[in-house]
Structure formats: C-alpha cells, structure tokens
Amino acid sequence: MPTYTRRGRIVRWGVPIAAVAVVAGAVTAGPVIAAVQGDPVLPERSAGQLLAEAVRAGQSGDVPPMSGTVVETASLGIPGLPEVTGDTGSPAALLAGSHEARVWYGDAGRVRVALPGRMSETNLIVNGDQAWLWESAGNRATRIKLPEGHAGARPTPLPSVVTPQEAATRMLAGAEEHSAVSVTNTERVANRPSYQLVLTPKDDRSLVSEIKLALDGETFVPLRFQVYAKGSLEPAFEVGYTSVTFSPPAPENFTFTPPAGAKVEEQTLGADAKRVPGGLTEEGRGEVRTVGSGWTTVVVLPAPDADTLRRQASQAQAPSSAPSSDPSPGQGEAGQAGQGEAGAGQLVAAVLDSAERVQGEWGSGRLLRTKLVTALLTDDGRLLAGAVRPEVLYEAAGRK
Amino acid sequence: MSTAKPGETPLLAGDRGTVGTAVPARSRGTGLDEVRGTSEGASPPSPPAQDCSIVTRGLTKRFRGGQVAVDDLHLAVPRGSVFGFLGPNGSGKTTTIRMLLGLVTPTSGGCEVLGEELPGGLGAALPRVGAVVEGPAFYPYLSGAANLRRFDAADPAADRRTAPDRIGAALDRVGLSAAAGKRYRAYSLGMRQRLAIAAALLRPRDLLILDEPTNGLDPQGTREVRALVREIAADGTTVFVSSHLLAEVEQMCTHIAVMRTGRLVAQGPLAELRGGAAPRIRIETPDAARAAAVLGRLGLAAVRAGEGEASAEPGEVPTERICAELVGDGVAVRGLAVQRPSLEDVFVRLTGEGFDVDG
Amino acid sequence: MSTVEARAGAEIVTGGPGGPAGPGAARAAVPRDAGRRVRGNTWRLLGSEVGLTFRRPRNLVMLAVLALVPAVIGVVLRTVSAGGAEGDAGAIIGAVAGNGMLLAFVSLFVLVPLLLPVAVAVVAGDAIAGEASLGTLRYLLAAPAGRTRLLAVKYVNAVVFGLAATAVVAASALVTGFALFPIGPVTLLSGSTIPVAEGMLRVLIAVAYVGAGMAALSALALAVSTLTEAPIGAIAGTVVFVILTQVLSTIPQLAVIEPYLLTSYLPRFDGALRDPVATEEMTRGLLAFAAHIAVCGSFAWARFHSRDVTS
Known part of the structure; x- marks a missing residue:
C-alpha cells in the first residue's frame, strides 16, 4: 500500500523496475538458462572424427527427420548496398540483414523450406524426384523436374536460403588441408548440446579469421555456421537454427497440390541456368577458372567492363556480378529463382558506384572491398573475387 | 509562526493569541466539545482519535517547484461539529482537502480521517x-442519475441492490429529482453544484467534506445549501x-479554522474565538475623563478616554453595575x-490585516 | 484486490443513518460477505466502465468506421477487377475475389498498422487522462474507487474494447465477404487448402492474436495516460509511437531494434494463415505482448500511485 514514506515510493517504483529486469532477463534467457544449466559436456571427439561425422551427416543427404527455424544473418559490409528488406527472393536480401526460414526434413530426402513474408510465403517442397516452388505473392506454383540422376539430391532451394547443412558441406570440403582445426564440446545451439569445430585459415592473406561450425551432439547435424571476418567480433555471416526438433514432421508438409486458381508452371532444373544472372553471360560461364587454392582461391571470370555492367544494370537485366557471400573456395552457386533480377541490377549499379579505382603492374580496374570478400573488375574485362586481401587479386590478375 | 509542539494544536496561533474560556460547542453525537490544545495550563495529551473526525499532524505539502501549499498544519475537527x-x-484549503481524501500525498506529516491513519486507512x-x-x-454526456450510478459503482462498499433507492433519495434531497434524467451538460451551475452534493450524500456519511459548496450559487441556492448542511449536521454527521x-461560515459553523498562505492562523469553537476578543463597553458622555476614572476604579482593563466617549473591557464586571457606578x-x-466583536474583528486582530477574502 | 479495499468493504457496511457509528462499532460488525462484496462491486465498476465506453458516441463512431473499412474493401474488390495489386500481399488481396473469408485477413492487414491502434489508443489513452481532465478522477478516487482497482478496471476495459474492435473488423469482413464473394475451402499462404470450418477457426486465431496485440498497446497507452491530464496528449503520444516504430522498422540500419518493437509483432497474425499455423512465431509475438503489458502496466501502476491528483 502507498505510504507517505520515501521507502514506500521506492518500493512502488521497484515493481516496474523489476518488471523490466524480468523481461530483460527473459530476452536474454537463452544465455541465462545455459549458464544455470552449465555448459553441456559431450564426449570428447577429435577434430578428424567430427569432420568425418559432419561430412557424412551433410553429404549423404541422410539428414534425420527434423524441423526447425533457421535464421540467417549477414553483415558483409558491402558499401553502397541498397537495402532490399522484406524481398526475400532477391539475392541482395542475402547480403544484409536477418532472414528467417522454417525447414522440415522428412525421411527419404523429403524437404520443405518455407520463407514467411508479410501476408505471403514462399515454399519449396521436395518430395522424391519432384519439387514444387510455391510463391503465394504471385499465386504461382512451379513444378521443378530434377535432372536425371539428381533425384534425392537436394537442390539449393532459393538463393537466400542456405541451411546450416549446406554451408557446412561446402566448408568441409578439404577443410583440414588449409586450416587449423580445433574442437569444443561445450556449445549450446538451439538449446541442444553441440560440438563446435573452429577452422582457422593457415594462410593469413585470407580475410576470414575463423569459421565456426556447431554440430548437434547426438545426430551430428550441423546446427550453426558462422564466418568471422578479420578484425570483427560479430560474425560477418551466420546461419543457424534457433529452434530444432528431431522428430519426423507431419507428412502433409511434403505434399503439395497447387491450389485452385494458381498459375502452374513447369521447369526443369537444367533450364534454370538461362535465367541465372550469376554467370554474367551464357558464353562466359565456360571460362570460369580459379587461381590459387584453399582459403586464398581467387575466382576469375570474364566480365564486361564497368560501363557495360552499369548499362545492363540500368535495364534491370544485369547479371549480378557480386561474388557470392560464400567464403568457401571453388563455389559457383547457380540456383537463381528468377526473382529479384531488378534487385540485382540495382545492387550492381550501387556497388559499382562505390568501387575504388586501382591500378598496378597488372593493369587497372575497380576494386570493391567488403569485410569478407574482395572483388576486382579489371578494365580488360575480367572479374576476380575471393575472400582475400587485394594483393592476392592483383597477383592473380597479373597471371593472365 | 507555529510555535506549537507537534501533536498539539494551539487554539490561536500567533503572537497576539489570547486565551478564551472554553465555550461549549453545540453538543451532539459524542458530545465531546473540548478543543484540544487550549493553552490553559499544561497542554493536554492528544484526545482519543475517535473524538475527532479529522486530525492532522504537521501536515505539509510542498509542490514540485518549491511552492509550499500547506505548511505544518495541525488541525483537529471534533466529531459532530460543523467545521x-x-x-x-x-x-491551501483545497490542497488540505485533497490530502484528507488521499488525492495528494503530503510531503511530510500525517493525518487521520474518521480514526483511520492515512494513507493506509484510506479505503x-x-x-x-x-x-x-x-x-x-461529472460526465457531460450522462444524465444526473447516470452520473450518480457511476460514482456509486466506484464505491466498493456500496450495495448495488439499494443503489436506485439511494440515488433517488440523494437527488430528492438536493431537489434534483425532476432533472434526474437530464444530461449533465444541460444543468445550470447551481444544479451542478447540487448534483455534486447529492453524490456526496449517496450513502449515510460520518463526515461530509464540502469545498466551497456555495460557489456559483445565487442567494436562494446559498440559503438552501446552508439549510441542507444544518440538516445533515443534525443527523450527527460531521461537516x-x-x-x-466569512459571513457564510459564521452562520453555519460551530467550529472554525483559519488558513493564511498555507498556515493555520487560528482554530477552535466559533464562540470561543469570538470570546477571545473581549467585548468592550462604550460610554457616550461629555465627561470622558471622569467616566474613564470610574471605569478604572472598577478595575476594568484597557480603559480608554476619547472625544465624547470612554471605553474599556468590562471583564467580569456586570454592565448594570458599571452603569450604576457611572x-x-x-x-x-x-x-x-x-460591543461584541464580529468574526472579522477577530481576524483583523489576529492577523493584523483585514480578511479581504474576495480580493 | 488489495487488502485495503477488502477492509473498506468490511468496515463501511454498518454506517447507517442516525448517529455516528464509531469506527470501533463499525469494526465490530464486520459482515462475513464483505470480501465478496468488494469483488462483486469491482465487477460492477467494470460494468459501469464498459457501459460508459460502449455508450460513448465517439467510441461508437470509431467502431462504425472500423466496421465500414472491410465493407468498403469488399465493395471495391467486387467492382474493380483485382488486377493491379502490388507487393507481397497483392496476391492475397486478389484472392479475396475467390474466397470471401480471406477478406477478414485482408481487412486486418489493412487496419492493424494504424486504424485499429488509433481506436485502441483513443480508449486506453483516455482512461486516466480523460477522467483527470473532466475532474471526475478526483471523485472516483474519493468514492473511493481505489487506485489499483480503478487502474485495473480501466485496463480491462481497454482490453475489452481492443478485442471488440478487432472482432468488429473480422465480423464485418466476414459478413461482407459472405455477401459479395463465393465461400469455399480456403487457400492458405503456404499453398495448402483447408475447409471452411477450419478457415473460421483461423480467423478466430487471428482475431485473438490481434486482440492480444491491442492489449499490449492498451498497456502502453494507459501508461502514457497516467503521465498527463490531457487525453489528447496521451492518445497522440501513443499514435505517434505506433507510427514512429513502424517507420523505424523500415530503416535497415535500425534492424537491430526491430525485435524489441511492439509494432513489429502486430502483423504476425498472418501466422494463422500458414500451414502449419506458425505457432512458434506467434508465441514469440504473444510473449512480446506479455512483456509490454508487464512493463507498461507496472509503470502505469507505479506512476498512478505516486501521482498527485490536482485536477
């Protein structure tokens, strides 16, 4: 009850202060609960064992039935990047901000990935050798035929959906050769005790300071993947489960019948390449080559000069020359959903505007630096990119 | 100014305070008329709480910004009085009343209403x-009766079953029965004032606090309110x-307290306060000096001789004896x-200035 | 209710006419049902409050406007062929032409960002400040309504109004939708189709969720309301907050604060249109609402108890 005393007043205001404290506590409850529970201690495993387990869990496609929510956060520090929030289909969306997806893995390679939007949803449902892409925003269902021999293999569903599993698989290819690997067994991800592999590039010309991969302690399913750029405490890129359940999802998740009134389209996965902006030009795709190895691999592509790119961008048809955010070497992701080309065009234009003019023995061009990736567009029509310092690009550019 | 010790209420605060004999106030209810803290003899201990409807001890309110609205107020309102x-x-009158009703939190000091220490006993x-x-x-878009229903609903102790009767009776008592269904918006100032009194009379009360009840009323309305107050007081309610x-208070009240810039100047039974200013006997005579001598011989105090008149305080000496002697x-x-001094004279004497209330 | 109010109920009942019953006498005759009476009378006060809210012309006009919007949307969609709809929600707006039940969701989608919060802010922001500006607050407290009791009743009233306003939107949308468009199995955002009965259930889920969001907004408006004696200030303050937070959440550089903003959780009622229902997302929203209610509610309580009522 109120009293006239100062103490009464303090007690009274203590209630909202306590409420704020409780809420703040609840917001950070994850860490608190983890602290209360203590660090989980899993049986010791060597890095090699874990890598083997992780590769097996990731590559075979033999993910145990599970479902969960994946959150992907990128802060790559690309200068001049126009923000395209909410437009989850755009590749630009992948490069900044935070995105959420729900994923369901059934047995026998059945997968559903749902990207919620405001009053909209994009779904990819893979069931055996057929897949459906449902875009509620366009009221459009696309039946995707997987190419021969690819049945059961998971395609990359959407450019902006990278599940921890996929990220892990890419990273682990040949990881040990070029990295110092360490293991901790006291992580907790999505409230699951997990192992964490920490890969530190041996080559200090890489922009990557370390990569962390958390694996579920029981199933060895990758639960979180983080890339740290040099000189940054927060991960430049992170994708991980915020919640996960290892139980078979309801089978309805993997069946899809186009609703009445929806546009139904057919597509085979191979044909998709025509629409892919990432390859610059059709003919150019064949000339992609890499220089170097491991963390300092540089991708070299033929490219039109900056002015042509800009022109193409302004036509909103321009292919995205932005190197993928993926730091792993030798990766050429090509699965564009055909959406967001306009976003890519804007992206190119804005990125080119912010590029810095450089020249050297190798020639001259424009250099684009981000926290994690450096790209060089030479005036003689080549694009070099890698998670490396500019010197590595210059060196690669010199080797014609 | 207040030289009284805490817990003690001076009858008359102020250096010119005089001591009056306790005049019995209207005896009613508990019949306790003693005003605490008369300065006769040793100050008596605080009377039992149930003898007073309101007791404040050093009640002080300093508003944000430093303005002191009420300063060290020691008030004692005897049960059954019209105060x-x-x-x-x-x-500082309204601020005091707000503190008594728990609307405003005192900066320091305490108060007791109907024997309940505030703020704990507020409910x-x-x-x-x-x-x-x-x-x-009131709510302008509700009728008078609906407004009363609203405030009755707010009282956790009110019985919903008797509400219609009580509301009807309260409206009847202030003469608003005919306008009960009319929207408050359409009420005249006098009707509004009476509706407010009706709201205060929704239930039988032990204490009625009326802040400027005749404000905005015409002379007829003022008389009605005065009659109502007497009637309510006759039921035993402390008002x-x-x-x-000044005149209004003089006509209605048995006890008074006087505030000036947040401080209590005086309080006590009306008759006693009046008595505090001694009556004077005034003699018109061409022989003023001789008359003064006679008055002096009789032992009268404060003898004055002027042009064509002499005056003195007769004290215990009967008037007829003075006359005979002269x-x-x-x-x-x-x-x-x-000449008995008017209340106004009392205040002029107490405060050294006129009670220029309308200014 | 607080102990004091319980005591109040206990002590007053004997204060009959004729003669001042001393406090001691009153205390001696504590009726056994006093506690029940206080509780019963709190319902009575709530009834009075709700009656006042739903009889007040201004509030009725707001409800009528809220009911009108779905009807207007429906008529417009019926007369104009839905073709030019843009953005993520375009398709769902177009889908109303195929299924009237979706009009309920579209109406909520249109009203949740501003109009519904404004209506709630008017009632909740008026709660204390309005009484203060009329001067009735001092009489309610002198009655004595009890500060905690009055605040609780005011809050519950605002919650009831928020839920009613949401339900009015949904009901009006369903009536319009049923009248103007075909009704049949509902296609969800996820592309799957559910029967009509389940569709109605989804509408109820959405209404309940938005109602909870409005309850959180009411707590905020109530807190603002305890700060001022000008109801228009409390209302405007709440509305400005709603607009400002929505503007802020579109600025990418401020994406960090988005999870802490009340308004970023309001549109999540679309979880009811997913398959399966986005329980995780909606639960997070409900927790955010609960957090707002706890913080704003306790702030309002502390502020209202410390406040000098000088109006």
Whole structure:
C-alpha cells in the first residue's frame, strides 16, 4: 500500500523496475538458462572424427527427420548496398540483414523450406524426384523436374536460403588441408548440446579469421555456421537454427497440390541456368577458372567492363556480378529463382558506384572491398573475387 | 509562526493569541466539545482519535517547484461539529482537502480521517466520507442519475441492490429529482453544484467534506445549501466546510479554522474565538475623563478616554453595575453599549490585516 | 484486490443513518460477505466502465468506421477487377475475389498498422487522462474507487474494447465477404487448402492474436495516460509511437531494434494463415505482448500511485 514514506515510493517504483529486469532477463534467457544449466559436456571427439561425422551427416543427404527455424544473418559490409528488406527472393536480401526460414526434413530426402513474408510465403517442397516452388505473392506454383540422376539430391532451394547443412558441406570440403582445426564440446545451439569445430585459415592473406561450425551432439547435424571476418567480433555471416526438433514432421508438409486458381508452371532444373544472372553471360560461364587454392582461391571470370555492367544494370537485366557471400573456395552457386533480377541490377549499379579505382603492374580496374570478400573488375574485362586481401587479386590478375 | 509542539494544536496561533474560556460547542453525537490544545495550563495529551473526525499532524505539502501549499498544519475537527475551514483563495484549503481524501500525498506529516491513519486507512475511511472537492465534475454526456450510478459503482462498499433507492433519495434531497434524467451538460451551475452534493450524500456519511459548496450559487441556492448542511449536521454527521466567505461560515459553523498562505492562523469553537476578543463597553458622555476614572476604579482593563466617549473591557464586571457606578458618580451617560466583536474583528486582530477574502 | 479495499468493504457496511457509528462499532460488525462484496462491486465498476465506453458516441463512431473499412474493401474488390495489386500481399488481396473469408485477413492487414491502434489508443489513452481532465478522477478516487482497482478496471476495459474492435473488423469482413464473394475451402499462404470450418477457426486465431496485440498497446497507452491530464496528449503520444516504430522498422540500419518493437509483432497474425499455423512465431509475438503489458502496466501502476491528483 502507498505510504507517505520515501521507502514506500521506492518500493512502488521497484515493481516496474523489476518488471523490466524480468523481461530483460527473459530476452536474454537463452544465455541465462545455459549458464544455470552449465555448459553441456559431450564426449570428447577429435577434430578428424567430427569432420568425418559432419561430412557424412551433410553429404549423404541422410539428414534425420527434423524441423526447425533457421535464421540467417549477414553483415558483409558491402558499401553502397541498397537495402532490399522484406524481398526475400532477391539475392541482395542475402547480403544484409536477418532472414528467417522454417525447414522440415522428412525421411527419404523429403524437404520443405518455407520463407514467411508479410501476408505471403514462399515454399519449396521436395518430395522424391519432384519439387514444387510455391510463391503465394504471385499465386504461382512451379513444378521443378530434377535432372536425371539428381533425384534425392537436394537442390539449393532459393538463393537466400542456405541451411546450416549446406554451408557446412561446402566448408568441409578439404577443410583440414588449409586450416587449423580445433574442437569444443561445450556449445549450446538451439538449446541442444553441440560440438563446435573452429577452422582457422593457415594462410593469413585470407580475410576470414575463423569459421565456426556447431554440430548437434547426438545426430551430428550441423546446427550453426558462422564466418568471422578479420578484425570483427560479430560474425560477418551466420546461419543457424534457433529452434530444432528431431522428430519426423507431419507428412502433409511434403505434399503439395497447387491450389485452385494458381498459375502452374513447369521447369526443369537444367533450364534454370538461362535465367541465372550469376554467370554474367551464357558464353562466359565456360571460362570460369580459379587461381590459387584453399582459403586464398581467387575466382576469375570474364566480365564486361564497368560501363557495360552499369548499362545492363540500368535495364534491370544485369547479371549480378557480386561474388557470392560464400567464403568457401571453388563455389559457383547457380540456383537463381528468377526473382529479384531488378534487385540485382540495382545492387550492381550501387556497388559499382562505390568501387575504388586501382591500378598496378597488372593493369587497372575497380576494386570493391567488403569485410569478407574482395572483388576486382579489371578494365580488360575480367572479374576476380575471393575472400582475400587485394594483393592476392592483383597477383592473380597479373597471371593472365 | 507555529510555535506549537507537534501533536498539539494551539487554539490561536500567533503572537497576539489570547486565551478564551472554553465555550461549549453545540453538543451532539459524542458530545465531546473540548478543543484540544487550549493553552490553559499544561497542554493536554492528544484526545482519543475517535473524538475527532479529522486530525492532522504537521501536515505539509510542498509542490514540485518549491511552492509550499500547506505548511505544518495541525488541525483537529471534533466529531459532530460543523467545521468552517476559512481562508482566502490560494491559502491551501483545497490542497488540505485533497490530502484528507488521499488525492495528494503530503510531503511530510500525517493525518487521520474518521480514526483511520492515512494513507493506509484510506479505503476504510473514504466510504464513510462524502466530498465535494473544488466544484462539481461529472460526465457531460450522462444524465444526473447516470452520473450518480457511476460514482456509486466506484464505491466498493456500496450495495448495488439499494443503489436506485439511494440515488433517488440523494437527488430528492438536493431537489434534483425532476432533472434526474437530464444530461449533465444541460444543468445550470447551481444544479451542478447540487448534483455534486447529492453524490456526496449517496450513502449515510460520518463526515461530509464540502469545498466551497456555495460557489456559483445565487442567494436562494446559498440559503438552501446552508439549510441542507444544518440538516445533515443534525443527523450527527460531521461537516467540514471550506469557504472564503466569512459571513457564510459564521452562520453555519460551530467550529472554525483559519488558513493564511498555507498556515493555520487560528482554530477552535466559533464562540470561543469570538470570546477571545473581549467585548468592550462604550460610554457616550461629555465627561470622558471622569467616566474613564470610574471605569478604572472598577478595575476594568484597557480603559480608554476619547472625544465624547470612554471605553474599556468590562471583564467580569456586570454592565448594570458599571452603569450604576457611572450614574452614581454623576457622569452624564448619553449612551452605553456592550460591543461584541464580529468574526472579522477577530481576524483583523489576529492577523493584523483585514480578511479581504474576495480580493 | 488489495487488502485495503477488502477492509473498506468490511468496515463501511454498518454506517447507517442516525448517529455516528464509531469506527470501533463499525469494526465490530464486520459482515462475513464483505470480501465478496468488494469483488462483486469491482465487477460492477467494470460494468459501469464498459457501459460508459460502449455508450460513448465517439467510441461508437470509431467502431462504425472500423466496421465500414472491410465493407468498403469488399465493395471495391467486387467492382474493380483485382488486377493491379502490388507487393507481397497483392496476391492475397486478389484472392479475396475467390474466397470471401480471406477478406477478414485482408481487412486486418489493412487496419492493424494504424486504424485499429488509433481506436485502441483513443480508449486506453483516455482512461486516466480523460477522467483527470473532466475532474471526475478526483471523485472516483474519493468514492473511493481505489487506485489499483480503478487502474485495473480501466485496463480491462481497454482490453475489452481492443478485442471488440478487432472482432468488429473480422465480423464485418466476414459478413461482407459472405455477401459479395463465393465461400469455399480456403487457400492458405503456404499453398495448402483447408475447409471452411477450419478457415473460421483461423480467423478466430487471428482475431485473438490481434486482440492480444491491442492489449499490449492498451498497456502502453494507459501508461502514457497516467503521465498527463490531457487525453489528447496521451492518445497522440501513443499514435505517434505506433507510427514512429513502424517507420523505424523500415530503416535497415535500425534492424537491430526491430525485435524489441511492439509494432513489429502486430502483423504476425498472418501466422494463422500458414500451414502449419506458425505457432512458434506467434508465441514469440504473444510473449512480446506479455512483456509490454508487464512493463507498461507496472509503470502505469507505479506512476498512478505516486501521482498527485490536482485536477
């Protein structure tokens, strides 16, 4: 009850202060609960064992039935990047901000990935050798035929959906050769005790300071993947489960019948390449080559000069020359959903505007630096990119 | 100014305070009329709480910004009294009333209403208190009766089953039965004031606090309110009326307290306060000097001789004896009068200035 | 209810006419049903409050406007062929032409960002400040309504109004939708189709969720309302907050604060249109609402108890 005393007043205001404290506590409850529970201690495993387990869990496609929510956060520090929030289909969306997806893995390679939007949803449902892409925003269902021999293999569903599993698989290819690997067994991800592999590039010309991969302690399913750029405490890129359940999802998740009134389209996965902006030009795709190895691999592509790119961008048809955010070497992701080309065009234009003019023995061009990736567009029509310092690009550019 | 010790209420605060004999106040209810803290002899201990409907001890309110609205107020309102709370506008009367109703938190000091220490006892005390604070305030889009229903619903101790009867009776008592269904918006100022009094009378009360109840009323309305207050007081309810009108208080009240710039100037039974200013006997005579000599011989105090008149405080000496002595001494008495001081004179004497309340 | 109010109920009942019953006498005759009476009378006060809210012309006009919007949307969609709809929600707006039940969701989608919060802010922001500006607050407290009791009743009233306003939107949309468009199995955002009965259930889920969001907004408006004696200030303050937070959440550089903003959780009622229902997302929203209610509610309580009522 109120009293006239100062103490009464303090007690009274203590209630909202306590409420704020409780809420703040609840917001950070994850860490608190983890602290209360203590660090989980899993049986010791060597890095090699874990890598083997992780590769097996990731590559075979033999993910145990599970479902969960994946959150992907990128802060790559690309200068001049126009923000395209909410437009989850755009590749630009992948490069900044935070995105959420729900994923369901059934047995026998059945997968559903749902990207919620405001009053909209994009779904990819893979069931055996057929897949459906449902875009509620366009009221459009696309039946995707997987190419021969690819049945059961998971395609990359959407450019902006990278599940921890996929990220892990890419990273682990040949990881040990070029990295110092360490293991901790006291992580907790999505409230699951997990192992964490920490890969530190041996080559200090890489922009990557370390990569962390958390694996579920029981199933060895990758639960979180983080890339740290040099000189940054927060991960430049992170994708991980915020919640996960290892139980078979309801089978309805993997069946899809186009609703009445929806546009139904057919597509085979191979044909998709025509629409892919990432390859610059059709003919150019064949000339992609890499220089170097491991963390300092540089991708070299033929490219039109900056002015042509800009022109193409302004036509909103321009292919995205932005190197993928993926730091792993030798990766050429090509699965564009055909959406967001306009976003890519804007992206190119804005990125080119912010590029810095450089020249050297190798020639001259424009250099684009981000926290994690450096790209060089030479005036003689080549694009070099890698998670490396500019010197590595210059060196690669010199080797014609 | 207040030289009283805490817990003790001076009858008359102020250096010119005089001691009056305790005059019995209207005896009613508990019949306890003793005003605490008369300065006769040793100060008596605080009377039992149930003898007073309101007791404040060192009640002080300092508003943000440093303005002191009420300063160290020691008030004692005897049960059953009609207590006039006098003071010019802005002297802290309304703030005091707000503190008594728990609307404003005192900066320091405490108060007791109907034996309940505030603020803890607020919930227990307030249902027995009817109040009109700073004029009427109602929902303009509701009828008078609906407004009363609303405030009755707010009282956790009110019985919903008897509500229609009680509301009807309250409206009847203030003469608003005919306008019960009319929207408050359409009420005249006088009707609004009466509706506020009706709201205070929704239930039988032990204490009625009326803040300027006659504000905005015409003379007829003022008379009605005065009659109503007497009637309510006759039921045994303590009535605490604040006013800036001296005459009004003088006509209604058995006890008064006077506020001036947040401080209590005086309080006590009305008769006693009046008595505090001694009556004077005034003799019109051409032989003023001789008359003064006679008065002096009789042992009267404060003898003064002026042009064509002499005056003194008769004290215990009967008027007829003074008259006889004067005549016996051959003083030509042209006129003789005993003058009782008006309340206003009392205040002029207490405060050294006029009670210019309307200014 | 607080102990004091319980005591109040206990002590007053004997204060009959004729003669001042001393406090001691009153205390001696504590009726056994006093506690029940206080509780019963709190319902009575709530009834009075709700009655006042739903009889007040201004509030009725707001409800009528809220009911009108779905009807207007429906008529417009019926007369104009839905073709030019843009953005993520375009398709769902177009889908109303195929299924009237979706009009309920579209109407909520249109009203949740501003109009519904404004209506709730008017009632909740008026709660304390309105009484203060009329001067009735001092009489309610002198009655004595009890500060905690009055605040609780005011809050519950605002919650009831928020839920009613949401339900009015949904009901009006369903009536319009049923009248103007075909009704049949509902296609969800996820592309799957559910029967009509389940569709109605989804509408109820959405209404309940938005109602909870409005309850959180009411707590905020109530807190603002305890700070001022000008109801228009409390209302405007709440509305400005709603607009400002929505503007802020579109600025990418401020994406960090988005999870802490009340308004970023309001549109999540679309979880009811997913398959399966986005329980995780909606639960997070409900927790955010609960957090707002706890913080704003306790702030309002502390502020209202410390406040000097000088109006």
